[in-house]
Amino acid sequence: MPCDVTVAAEGCRFGAPEGDCLAQAMEIARKIAGNDRSAVELTKQAINRSCEIMGMGSEPEAQMIRGT
Numbered sequence: 001m002p003c004d005v006t007v008a009a010e011g012c013r014f015g016a017p018e019g020d021c022l023a024q025a026m027e028i029a030r031k032i033a034g035n036d037r038s039a040v041e042l043t044k045q046a047i048n049r050s051c052e053i054m055g056m057g058s059e060p061e062a063q064m065i066r067g068t
Contacts, residue, residue, distance in 0.1 A: 012021035032040060 011024070
């Protein structure tokens with residue numbers, strides 16, 4: 001799934017039609033929602049911590065990844 005997210009984000013950033021971006025985002029959200037809630041929460045915490053350690057806390061891409 002990480003590749004799916006990267007492809008979707010890049011497509012939207014470089015002018016893919018808005019409807020396509022929304023459809024891709026919804027498909028990714030369905031995949032995430034299909035996982036165990038605890039696993040998703042722990043993964044998000046790990047991503048947030050990694051971004052903090054790498055000093056990416058305020059960059060726009062980090063905010064997109066972290067959902068802030």
